[in-house]
Amino acid sequence: MASNSFSSEFGTTSSHNEEGSVVRVQQSTGLSGTVRVSGAKNSVLKIMAASLLAPGQYVLNNVPHIADVKWMANLLETMGASISHQKDVMQIEIPEEMTPIAPYELVERMRASIVVLGPLLARFGKAKVSVPGGDDFGHRPIDMHLKGLEELGVSFTNSHGYIEGEVKKLVGGKVLLNFPSVGATENLLMAAVLAEGITVIENAAREPEIVDLVYFLNSMGAQITGEGTSTIQIEGVGHLSPVEHTVIPDRIEAATYIAALGMAGGQIVIEEARLEHMEMLAEKLHEMGIEIGQVDGGISVCVSKRLRSVDLATLPYPGVATDYKPFIVALLSISDGVGIVTENIFAGRFRYVDELIRMGADIRAEGHHAVVRGVERLSGAPVRAPDIRAGAALVLAGLAAEGETLVGAASHIERGYQNLVGNLSSLGAKIELVNHQSI
Ligand code: UD1
Numbered sequence: 001m002a003s004n005s006f007s008s009e010f011g012t013t014s015s016h017n018e019e020g021s022v023v024r025v026q027q028s029t030g031l032s033g034t035v036r037v038s039g040a041k042n043s044v045l046k047i048m049a050a051s052l053l054a055p056g057q058y059v060l061n062n063v064p065h066i067a068d069v070k071w072m073a074n075l076l077e078t079m080g081a082s083i084s085h086q087k088d089v090m091q092i093e094i095p096e097e098m099t100p101i102a103p104y105e106l107v108e109r110m111r112a113s114i115v116v117l118g119p120l121l122a123r124f125g126k127a128k129v130s131v132p133g134g135d136d137f138g139h140r141p142i143d144m145h146l147k148g149l150e151e152l153g154v155s156f157t158n159s160h161g162y163i164e165g166e167v168k169k170l171v172g173g174k175v176l177l178n179f180p181s182v183g184a185t186e187n188l189l190m191a192a193v194l195a196e197g198i199t200v201i202e203n204a205a206r207e208p209e210i211v212d213l214v215y216f217l218n219s220m221g222a223q224i225t226g227e228g229t230s231t232i233q234i235e236g237v238g239h240l241s242p243v244e245h246t247v248i249p250d251r252i253e254a255a256t257y258i259a260a261l262g263m264a265g266g267q268i269v270i271e272e273a274r275l276e277h278m279e280m281l282a283e284k285l286h287e288m289g290i291e292i293g294q295v296d297g298g299i300s301v302c303v304s305k306r307l308r309s310v311d312l313a314t315l316p317y318p319g320v321a322t323d324y325k326p327f328i329v330a331l332l333s334i335s336d337g338v339g340i341v342t343e344n345i346f347a348g349r350f351r352y353v354d355e356l357i358r359m360g361a362d363i364r365a366e367g368h369h370a371v372v373r374g375v376e377r378l379s380g381a382p383v384r385a386p387d388i389r390a391g392a393a394l395v396l397a398g399l400a401a402e403g404e405t406l407v408g409a410a411s412h413i414e415r416g417y418q419n420l421v422g423n424l425s426s427l428g429a430k431i432e433l434v435n436h437q438s439i
Contacts, residue, residue, distance in 0.1 A: 021414075023407040023421055025398030026430035027380070031266035035423045036298075037254045037273050038064035039088065039247035041416050043209040045112045046186050047216050047245060048072045051092045052079070052119040053190065054220060056242035063090040063247060064418040067411070071110040075102055079116075094242070098123075104130040104161060110415075114142055118187035121154055121165050122194040128164045140346075144184035148175040152188075152195055172197035172236055180205040180230065180316045186213060192234040193222040199234045206230060207317040208277045212248045219243045251277040252323045253417060254299070256392050259327035260424055261303045262290050263334070263400040268427055271298040280320050284310055284328070288335060309337030309374050314344050326352055326393030332372035333361035334400050341370045352390035355383040359394075359401050380405040388416035395420065399429055 039062035049072070051058045063069060063085060073083045073090075080098040084091045100120040107113040107130035120127035132140065146156055146163070151174070154167040172195045177184055185205040190213075192199035204210070206228055214227035220243050223235035254273035261268055262285070275282055275294045282292045287310050291302040309332055314322040322345040332339040333356055343349050350365040357363055358381045362373040380403035385391025391413040398405030407413075410433065413420055421433045 020435060021410040022434050023395050023398075023410045023413070024432050024434050025380070025395055025401075025405045025407065027402055028264045028399045028429040028431070029266070031261055031264045031268055031424075031427040031429060033427045034269045034271060034298075035257055035427055036271040037249045037257070038062070038066075038418045040209055040212070040250040040252075041066060041068055042112075042182070042207075042250075042252075043212040044069060044247045045072050045110075046115050046190075046209065046213050047247065048076060048090075048092065049115045049119055049186075050190050050213060050216055050220075051081075051094055051242070052076070052098070052116060053123055053193065053217075054240040054242055055094045055096045058092040058094070058242045059244040060090040060092065061244070061246040062088050062249075064088065064250070066418050067415045068110050068112065071106060072113070075106045075110075075113055075116065078103060078106065100124045100127045102127075102129040106130075107132050111140060112183070114145060115183060115186050115190070117145065117163075117165065118149065118190035121149065121167055122170060122191045125168060126164070126166045128162050131158065131161055131163050142183075144177055144179065144181050145187045148177065148184055148188045148201075149191055151175045152191055152199065154191075170195035170236070172199035172234070174200045174202065176202040177204065179203070182207055182210065185210055185232070189213060189217065189224065189232065189234060192236060193217055193220075193224070193240065194238075195234075195236040197236055199236070201232045201234070203230055204232045205316060208248060208251065216243070216245045219245065248277070249273055252321070252389065254278065255281060255324045255327055256396070256417070256420070257423070257427075258285060258290060258292065258301050259331055259393075259396050260399060260427070260429065261301045262288070262307055262331045263396045264429065265303045266428070267300070267302045269295060269298050269300050273299045275299050280318055281324055284312055284320060288331065307331060307335040309335040309339035309372070311340045311342075313342040316345070322346055322349060323389050325349065326390045327396060329353065329363070329370060329372055330356065330393040330397045332374060333363065333397065334376075334378060335374040337374055339372045339374075341372060343368045343370075351386040352393060355386070355390075355394055356397055358383055359397055359405065361397070377402055379403060382406040382408065384408045385410060385412040387412055392417065392420060395424070395431070398431075399424075
């Protein structure tokens with residue numbers, strides 16, 4: 001079972017203390033070598049949920065050993081699935097009979113669990129899912145998920161912290177999202193594939209992870225067109241079958257290594273990374289002075305001098321993703337000049353700024369904006385990872401900081417990276433994972 005075979009560079013997750021591990025980073029210069037990115041977290045979680053749509057045996061390749069994948073596996077197992085995860089191959093056995101309930105204990109751990117709602121309603125006509133609360137990004141509503149599913153005929157009731165949906169037969173319709181929400185687009189896709197008639201999602205999210213999900217659904221027998229554009233059309237089918245699928249590479253992990261180079265300088269190759277999934281980001285980073293190019297089997301990155309500051313605004317894909325922003329704020333904190341960063345997706349996503357300030361950064365953040373004045377040097381300090389990407393950004397800041405940086409609550413980083421510490425170390429960074437007690 002997934003829970004037994006799960007392990008990572010951090011050790012077996014189930015047995016390690018949530019707050020116990022700390023990443024120790026020393027100033028590092030001149031990274032070199034080759035690193036390989038894992039399968040995309042934000043893709044595999046949704047594809048695992050999509051397996052609920054048809055009984056049988058699925059094989060997923062390029063599945064990373066990260067905590068969020070383990071939680072999604074636990075969630076599917078709670079409903080009746082059997083899962084094994086050996087190396088990067090996951091096998092999922094979905095039975096005929098299942099319990100379409102996503103309990104509080106699991107949804108609370110991983111907000112992305114909400115994407116089981118669409119496939120459960122499509123397959124069983126009912127679902128009971130704990131309402132996800134807010135998180136480190138701030139307020140995270142699911143109104144668009146629910147409104148869209150109501151357009152397809154679902155009725156919802158909300159009691160005791162759970163949302164319960166019921167529908168006799170899903171019927172296709174037109175759904176206009178008032179924001180291109182990734183999660184709402186995914187839930188609607190996974191419901192509409194088995195609905196009667198045609199569904200059109202207008203103002204749909206266009207992320208590569210949505211395209212990967214559509215590729216998976218179409219290979220199961222779904223009839224979806226327009227993925228990667230703002231209008232997705234789904235013609236409902238009566239039957240889907242299990243398949244084998246290879247998950248796309250993680251563009252956010254790739255961006256993490258690019259940013260590591262921006263902090264420490266040097267030249268590396270990131271295997272599997274696809275420039276076509278991160279064009280706007282690459283353009284911004286190029287403006288800052290990072291040389292990025294597609295090579296056979298990956299991308300090459302070179303940084304030979306101090307970076308220049310730029311202004312930046314996060315936007316839905318193909319704009320610069322909100323998940324990249326903590327890395328860019330870390331880069332700006334030591335770049336030449338002043339950069340203004342605007343967050344357009346999640347209002348509260350500047351929590352790590354205070355930690356960077358502890359390291360000597362000159363940043364003023366208010367509401368959706370941060371003004372980052374580049375300083376000559378950061379200085380190492382104990383800090384705390386508030387979430388996955390912000391935690392990684394603090395590790396990156398440690399590469400450029402004089403002395404030692406200790407990034408606490410490293411379990412947050414583990415939620416999204418299979419081997420961040422090991423990979424950075426293999427590129428020459430002075431970094432290790434230590435137990436809280438041994439510091
Ligand atoms: C996904 C990603 C996350 C990324 C985000 C935006 C996963 C597991 N997570 O999150 O890493 O940062 O996309 O690229 O794939 N909103 C509403 N009502 C809704 C749904 C969303 O108001 O019903 C708002 C959110 O509060 C936010 C914005 O829409 O302001 C975007 O959210 P969304 O695209 O849905 O993000 P997630 O799918 O949760």
